[in-house]
Amino acid sequence: MLIFNLKQKFCKFCYFDVNILCLKFVNNLCAFVSWWQNFVQVNSYDFTKEKYTQLLKALQDRGFFFMIFEQFIQSPRDRFVILRHDVDKLPENSLLTAQIENDLGIKGTYYFRAVPESYDEKIIRQIAELGHEIGYHYENLTTTKGNLQLAIEDFRSNLEMLRKLYPVKTICMHGSPLSKYDNRKMWEEYDYRDFGLIGEPYFDVNFSEVLYLTDTGRRWDGFDFSVRV
Numbered sequence: 661m662l663i664f665n666l667k668q669k670f671c672k673f674c675y676f677d678v679n680i681l682c683l684k685f686v687n688n689l690c691a692f693v694s695w696w697q698n699f700v701q702v703n704s705y706d707f708t709k710e711k712y713t714q715l716l717k718a719l720q721d722r723g724f725f726f727m728i729f730e731q732f733i734q735s736p737r738d739r740f741v742i743l744r745h746d747v748d749k750l751p752e753n754s755l756l757t758a759q760i761e762n763d764l765g766i767k768g769t770y771y772f773r774a775v776p777e778s779y780d781e782k783i784i785r786q787i788a789e790l791g792h793e794i795g796y797h798y799e800n801l802t803t804t805k806g807n808l809q810l811a812i813e814d815f816r817s818n819l820e821m822l823r824k825l826y827p828v829k830t831i832c833m834h835g836s837p838l839s840k841y842d843n844r845k846m847w848e849e850y851d852y853r854d855f856g857l858i859g860e861p862y863f864d865v866n867f868s869e870v871l872y873l874t875d876t877g878r879r880w881d882g883f884d885f886s887v888r889v
């Protein structure tokens with residue numbers, strides 16, 4: 661399984677994360693890695709709409725099936741890709757990738773935070789209407805400064821709010837590098853399944869089988885940077 665964490669940069673002011681998970685898709689990981697490096701090495705700093713389109717097309721051409729995260733939880737299959745978008749800010753950029761994906765007949769998963777810089781009802785509705793999955797990018801322990809009881813109430817009400825726009829089934833932790841709180845710790849005391857949720861990538865993906873690819877330095881061929889949870 662591979663996870664690509666790619667920051668898509670559409671202009672010098674805006675960029676965002678795209679995470680691509682490819683699960684059980686190759687017998688020969690090395691062959692895939694060398695294909696990928698070869699593919700991205702031509703201008704690996706090119707973070708444009710065209711480059712993103714090219715990348716998705718290339719994965720399609722290699723026979724990858726794109727699925728949303730809730731589908732993966734319910735019925736995983738071989739040789740597939742999950743596009744996981746953490747919408748930390750600039751939701752209009754996510755609308756753009758949602759449209760690019762839609763043009764190629766691809767569905768992705770978009771996790772929105774419950775803060776003004778991410779949560780834009782109009783855009784969330786537009787992305788949902790294109791058939792993409794919407795999930796909650798939660799950060800309740802950070803918001804409540806570690807107060808577990810307040811955090812779970814905050815979680816509950818934000819999830820309810822988002823569910824007015826989409827029947828949310830999966831969530832994904834927002835990890836702020838500046839925060840001393842690990843938002844996943846909520847689930848040591850509580851169970852997200854009690855909220856009618858079926859998946860959280862940090863818990864429901866087997867990370868021991870993951871090669872985590874990051875674009876630290878904002879480049880496409882960030883293979884060498886890290887292998888981590």
Ligand SMILES: [Zn+2]
Nearest residue numbers: 746748834835
């Ligand atoms: Zn985030």
